[in-house]
Amino acid sequence: GAVVSQHPSWVICKSGTSVKIECRSLDFQATTMFWYRQFPKQSLMLMATSNEGSKATYEQGVEKDKFLINHASLTLSTLTVTSAHPEDSSFYICSARETLTGLAGAPNFDYEQYFGPGTRLTVT
Amino acid sequence: GQNIDQPTEMTATEGAIVQINCTYQTSGFNGLFWYQQHAGEAPTFLSYNVLDGLEEKGRFSSFLSRSKGYSYLLLKELQMKDSASYLCAALDSNYQLIWGAGTKLIIKP
Numbered sequence: 001g002a003v004v005s006q007h008p009s010w011v012i013c014k015s016g017t018s019v020k021i022e023c024r025s026l027d028f029q030a031t032t033m034f035w036y037r038q039f040p041k042q043s044l045m046l047m048a049t050s051n052e053g054s055k056a057t058y059e060q061g062v063e064k065d066k067f068l069i070n071h072a073s074l075t076l077s078t079l080t081v082t083s084a085h086p087e088d089s090s091f092y093i094c095s096a097r098e099t100l101t102g103l104a105g106a107p108n109f110d111y112e113q114y115f116g117p118g119t120r121l122t123v124t
Numbered sequence: 125g126q127n128i129d130q131p132t133e134m135t136a137t138e139g140a141i142v143q144i145n146c147t148y149q150t151s152g153f154n155g156l157f158w159y160q161q162h163a164g165e166a167p168t169f170l171s172y173n174v175l176d177g178l179e180e181k182g183r184f185s186s187f188l189s190r191s192k193g194y195s196y197l198l199l200k201e202l203q204m205k206d207s208a209s210y211l212c213a214a215l216d217s218n219y220q221l222i223w224g225a226g227t228k229l230i231i232k233p
Contacts, residue, residue: 034221043211043225044167093166112157113221115166 002028004096006116013084013123020080021119023094029074030096034113035067038091050077084123093118126150128224130212135230136202144197144210144227152217156188156195159211161226167211170197199229207231 003026013019023033031052036044048069050056056069068080077096081088095113127149136142148156155174159167173179173188173195185198197210212224 044223046221046223049220091164112169112172115168118164118166120164 002026002096002098002112002114004030004094004114004116006094006119008119009117010120011122013121015085015123016083018080018082019084019121020078021092021094021121023077023079023096023116025075025096025098025114028096028098028114030077030098031074032097033071033077034095034097035069035077035079036093036095038093038118044093047079081121084121086123089121089123091118091120126214126216126222128212128214128222130210130224130227132225133228133230135232136199138202138204138231138233140202141198141200142202142229144199144212144229146195146197146212146224148193148195148212148214148222148224150214150216150222153190154215154217154219156186157213157215157221158184158186158195158197159213161209161211163208170210202231204231204233 005024007022011019033050035047037047038044046059047062048056048058050069050071052071052074058064066082071077094116097113130146155172157172158170160170161167171186173186176190178187183200188195209226209228211226213221216222
């Protein structure tokens with residue numbers, strides 16, 4: 001199956017610094033990548049949808065200037081947490097979707113998101 | 125609004141069968157996913173249903189009723205390693221996944 005990697009797996013940083021998390025699709029081209037955040041004992045919360053070559057679409061309540069997303073290639077998206085604070089400590093997970101087109105360019109309904117292993121961020 | 129409901133926690137015995145239910149309300153519908161998530165790890169894909177009926181894959185089966193906005197995940201011959209959270213997610217008309225809060229499944233010997 002398709003493999004998505006994330007780097008780093010875990011990171012500890014000081015309050016006020018910035019942290020960059022990379023998400024890579026290793027064996028397929030991901031036109032769309034998703035960034036999620038998950039606090040302990042809670043479900044995944046979609047932060048933003050990243051499309052290659054265009055600006056990310058942020059969910060309501062997510063500050064785009066704080067969580068910078070860059071999807072410069074079909075295999076790499078990055079999330080930068082700027083001026084991190086302790087409340088940003090969380091499990092950040094990316095997922096990637098390979099857009100397959102069927103007849104007449106319509107999206108293929110055989111759809112799946114492939115998840116990276118996640119990055120645990122602790123801000124002290 | 126869009127909403128996914130599933131039980132918060134369930135307990136079952138090793139070797140037994142458990143059914144985890146999920147109801148959904150979404151703007152449009154393009155399928156229902158089940159994911160398994162062990163503590164501290166990312167979700168892993170279990171199943172995808174877009175048509176009514178039962179899909180079987182080894183010890184796991186998933187059922188969908190579009191008219192009722194209802195799905196369930198059935199786990200047979202439970203093993204201790206099945207202890208995890210099970211996430212139900214519906215794909216809306218924009219092909220965005222709407223996630224449930226997850227069901228924590230506890231398996232007892």
